[in-house]
Amino acid sequence: MTKSDVxxxxxxxxxxxxxxxxxxxxxxxxxxxxxxxxAETGEVLMFAYMNADALALSIKTGEAHYWSRxxxxxxxxxxxxxxxxxxxxxxxxxxxxxxxxxxEMTGSGACCHTGRKSCFYRAVPLGADASAAVxxxxxxxxxxxxxxxxxxHADAAKGTLKSx
Amino acid sequence: MTKSDVxxxxxxxxxxxxxxxxxxxxxxxxxxxxxxxxAETGEVLMFAYMNADALALSIKTGEAHYWSRxxxxxxxxxxxxxxxxxxxxxxxxxxxxxxxxxxEMTGSGACCHTGRKSCFYRAVPLGADASAAVxxxxxxxxxxxxxxxxxxHADAAKGTLKSx
Numbered sequence: 001m002t003k004s005d006v007x008x009x010x011x012x013x014x015x016x017x018x019x020x021x022x023x024x025x026x027x028x029x030x031x032x033x034x035x036x037x038x039a040e041t042g043e044v045l046m047f048a049y050m051n052a053d054a055l056a057l058s059i060k061t062g063e064a065h066y067w068s069r070x071x072x073x074x075x076x077x078x079x080x081x082x083x084x085x086x087x088x089x090x091x092x093x094x095x096x097x098x099x100x101x102x103x104e105m106t107g108s109g110a111c112c113h114t115g116r117k118s119c120f121y122r123a124v125p126l127g128a129d130a131s132a133a134v135x136x137x138x139x140x141x142x143x144x145x146x147x148x149x150x151x152x153h154a155d156a157a158k159g160t161l162k163s164x
Numbered sequence: 165m166t167k168s169d170v171x172x173x174x175x176x177x178x179x180x181x182x183x184x185x186x187x188x189x190x191x192x193x194x195x196x197x198x199x200x201x202x203a204e205t206g207e208v209l210m211f212a213y214m215n216a217d218a219l220a221l222s223i224k225t226g227e228a229h230y231w232s233r234x235x236x237x238x239x240x241x242x243x244x245x246x247x248x249x250x251x252x253x254x255x256x257x258x259x260x261x262x263x264x265x266x267x268e269m270t271g272s273g274a275c276c277h278t279g280r281k282s283c284f285y286r287a288v289p290l291g292a293d294a295s296a297a298v299x300x301x302x303x304x305x306x307x308x309x310x311x312x313x314x315x316x317h318a319d320a321a322k323g324t325l326k327s328x
Contacts, residue, residue, distance in 0.1 A: 051281045114181055120264045130219070130223055
């Protein structure tokens with residue numbers, strides 16, 4: 001299934017930006033970036049990509065689906081870890097080439113494959129000159145689950161298994 | 165300036181995910197996706213890309229800079245519209261290939277080139293079958309400024325001038 005099989009294609013920018021027809025503008029590879037935030041806290045939980053199938057399934061079921069570029073496969077969030085995402089609200093941006101999902105997590109409530117609530121568990125300090133090494137600062141970095149126990153092998157903890 | 169001139173490169177996934185050295189993992193074109201949320205409301209305001217220069221300038225100055233892929237140029241947010249972004253917090257994700265900025269808007273407070281507070285001013289209804297046309301629903305879609313007046317030509321309103 002390609003994008004043209006499922007969603008309409010709109011080239012006119014005024015129509016894309018001011019119209020009400022949903023015409024997601026997939027990139028040359030057939031992907032859309034998807035921003036995922038917590039409906040409860042507003043925190044950014046993760047960032048992933050959708051193809052047309054993942055987007056259509058997400059809309060129809062209200063459960064977040066993505067496309068894994070590394071594994072080249074459709075992926076229902078939580079299919080391995082049990083930490084699924086119920087979509088509370090989906091929005092698109094001005095030129096319809098990005099999706100924003102506001103979600104409720106199920107399971108342990110952890111979104112990141114490393115076991116944290118959010119993938120964004122380290123802050124980048126401001127004011128530094130980037131020519132010197134910049135030291136990240138942990139923020140809400142406690143693990144909610146043990147990735148090795150959940151995924152059943154050490155690859156998860158090592159990060160070679162990105163999705164959860 | 166390329167990524168290797170400014171930021172360290174780390175290939176080890178455990179070090180990338182569990183370490184404290186900031187080693188942003190730019191894509192093959194030298195870009196990082198950047199998610200921008202409002203420090204006040206938590207709302208997602210926009211999505212853009214940074215190259216190494218834009219990232220280094222954002223860190224050093226605390227003012228959001230991006231790379232415009234359409235114009236092939238570095239871009240300080242607000243340089244035309246006056247609607248700048250003061251970075252309150254910057255975070256990176258597990259494998260350091262995405263940036264999240266929490267920002268305060270200056271000027272009119274509008275982030276989107278169409279004049280809205282956020283680029284995400286339309287919701288995608290859930291439960292529909294995507295094989296039928298999906299009608300977007302406006303959310304907080306009031307314009308905070310007139311794009312034609314701000315950018316001085318009609319291209320802005322038509323969306324051919326994406327950044328602001």
